[in-house]
Amino acid sequence: MKRPLQWMVVMAILSMLTACTGKIDSKSPENLKVAANTESPKEESINKGGANSDHTETEHEEKTSKSKKNVPKDSPRQASKKIIACQKVLEDQGRFSVEDGIVDYQSGLRIFPLLHFIMTKKSVPANHSEQSVFMKDNPIFVTRDDKYANSLVFATIHSQRTGVLHGVIGFPDNVVTQYYEPMVFGEKTGFTPQVPVTDVALLNKSVEVNRETWVNELAEYTKDCNDSLILPPTKTDPPFFKYNGKIYSFSKEIDFVAGVEGVGFGLAEYGNSYPGGKKIRIPILLYCPNCNIENVVMIQDGVKLKFKEDEYNAQWQKWLGQEWHAFKSEEIDFDEEVFTEANFSNIHSDLPPFISDKPSTIQVTINGEKVEYVNQ
Numbered sequence: 001m002k003r004p005l006q007w008m009v010v011m012a013i014l015s016m017l018t019a020c021t022g023k024i025d026s027k028s029p030e031n032l033k034v035a036a037n038t039e040s041p042k043e044e045s046i047n048k049g050g051a052n053s054d055h056t057e058t059e060h061e062e063k064t065s066k067s068k069k070n071v072p073k074d075s076p077r078q079a080s081k082k083i084i085a086c087q088k089v090l091e092d093q094g095r096f097s098v099e100d101g102i103v104d105y106q107s108g109l110r111i112f113p114l115l116h117f118i119m120t121k122k123s124v125p126a127n128h129s130e131q132s133v134f135m136k137d138n139p140i141f142v143t144r145d146d147k148y149a150n151s152l153v154f155a156t157i158h159s160q161r162t163g164v165l166h167g168v169i170g171f172p173d174n175v176v177t178q179y180y181e182p183m184v185f186g187e188k189t190g191f192t193p194q195v196p197v198t199d200v201a202l203l204n205k206s207v208e209v210n211r212e213t214w215v216n217e218l219a220e221y222t223k224d225c226n227d228s229l230i231l232p233p234t235k236t237d238p239p240f241f242k243y244n245g246k247i248y249s250f251s252k253e254i255d256f257v258a259g260v261e262g263v264g265f266g267l268a269e270y271g272n273s274y275p276g277g278k279k280i281r282i283p284i285l286l287y288c289p290n291c292n293i294e295n296v297v298m299i300q301d302g303v304k305l306k307f308k309e310d311e312y313n314a315q316w317q318k319w320l321g322q323e324w325h326a327f328k329s330e331e332i333d334f335d336e337e338v339f340t341e342a343n344f345s346n347i348h349s350d351l352p353p354f355i356s357d358k359p360s361t362i363q364v365t366i367n368g369e370k371v372e373y374v375n376q
Contacts, residue, residue: 083119086225090116093198093221101127105134106182108197111209111253118142118152118257119229123376133179137162139250139267140257141362141373148366150230151288153373154254156267158298158353158360164342165249166268167280167334174342180249195252210252211259232287232323234259240315241270258287260320270312273328280334282353283310288366289323295365296327300352304363306330 087098094112096103103113103124117123117135121144126132139162141153156166164176171177171184183194196209200217207217211234214222239262251264258264263285271283284296284307296307310316310326317324332354338346344357353360362373 082224082228086119086228087116089222089224090119093218096124098124101125103127103131105131106179106194108194108206108209110134111196111256112198114138114140114253115225115229115257117376118231119225121149130179133161133176135376136359137165137250138375139166139254141375143371143373145369145371147369148288148291148371151286151291151366151371152232152257153362153364154258154263154267154285154287155283155298155362155375156250156271157282158362158375160344160347160354160357163280163334163347163354164339167272167282168336168340172340174340176342177249184247184249195247196256210256210261214256231257232259233321235320236261237319238262239266240312240319241266258285258320263320274334275331278333278335279331281331282329284327284329284362285316286325286327286364287323288325288364291323291325291366292368293325293364293366294368295363297363298329298352298360299363300360301355301358303350303352303355305332305352 090112091097094104094109094116096109096113096116098116101124103126104110105113105126113124117138118140121142123135123138126134137159139154139156139158141155141158143149143151157163161176164174165180171181186194197206198209198218199205200207200221207213209218237260239260241262243262243265246265246269248264248268251268254264254267255261267283267285271285273281275281284298286293286296298305298307307327307329310328313326316326330351332351333349334354335346347354349355359375364371364373
């Protein structure tokens with residue numbers, strides 16, 4: 001009887017032990033560690049964000065507040081509104097439309113789409129193919145670098161075509177000059193040169209566009225451009241060279257943009273030099289306030305033409321101001337007879353701007369930075 005009783009006691013104890021092993025406390029330290037490690041990535045991210053949400057929002061508000069304080073008076077939105085307002089003025093006075101693709105680059109109204117290019121750094125495509133040469137030959141170069149947006153480069157010779165237009169003596173009759181003949185000599189009826197001009201409805205007459213009329217007869221119409229069309233200041237001092245008022249292609253446009261009567265004439269009459277041996281040196285005139293100019297090159301087809309300070313730079317600066325800089329190129333092969341005839345197939349050069357018919361760009365090193373200028 002003792003053995004069966006002892007066996008029953010042992011079995012009862014084993015039964016109790018088995019029941020206990022099936023009831024592990026889910027709150028044990030080991031189980032909590034597993035739970036923490038199996039939390040979903042999404043929940044982990046939310047929890048971390050929640051812990052720092054107040055600090056993050058405060059930091060964001062502080063950054064936003066600081067950025068608002070640092071916004072300049074002419075914010076991009078304000079500048080955009082000013083440019084749009086001025087663009088409307090230029091379109092109205094110049095009878096052109098960027099949206100509709102309507103523009104006149106041949107009459108006296110051509111000054112207005114040119115001013116639009118200087119302000120926006122984008123040219124209006126010619127809707128008449130024969131007029132596309134105007135911006136191709138344009139001697140006024142701008143940069144799309146905002147830091148130097150108000151600087152300008154005047155380069156009368158920058159292509160084979162402009163070599164024909166500005167490099168030869170006189171005004172020979174050829175395929176290039178024919179387009180500009182009315183601007184220089186006027187229409188055959190009357191022979192009044194087509195200087196930049198616009199119609200003023202209230203005055204019921206045409207008004208020449210120059211710096212004097214811009215602030216007088218045209219002031220009421222052009223006031224919306226005062227803050228967005230930034231041009232060099234007007235000067236009335238006489239030039240250091242003899243000036244007889246003769247008109248060249250683009251000379252009146254150059255005068256208006258430069259703000260000084262005679263700059264276009266000076267570049268045409270005194271800019272080029274002919275050292276002999278069928279060679280030419282061409283000019284560049286740069287307007288750049290508070291700029292240290294270190295290097296100037298003209299680039300065409302990847303080839304560079306070097307410029308150095310013009311021998312008359314001091315006279316140019318005495319006349320125009322210290323923010324102006326005159327340069328003259330190294331010697332370039334130039335057969336005047338070939339250019340006079342506009343015989344492009346016989347133009348051969350290893351240097352810009354006569355290598356090909358491709359456009360040239362001008363690269364200026366300003367305050368240690370390379371800045372590119374384009375003319376269309």
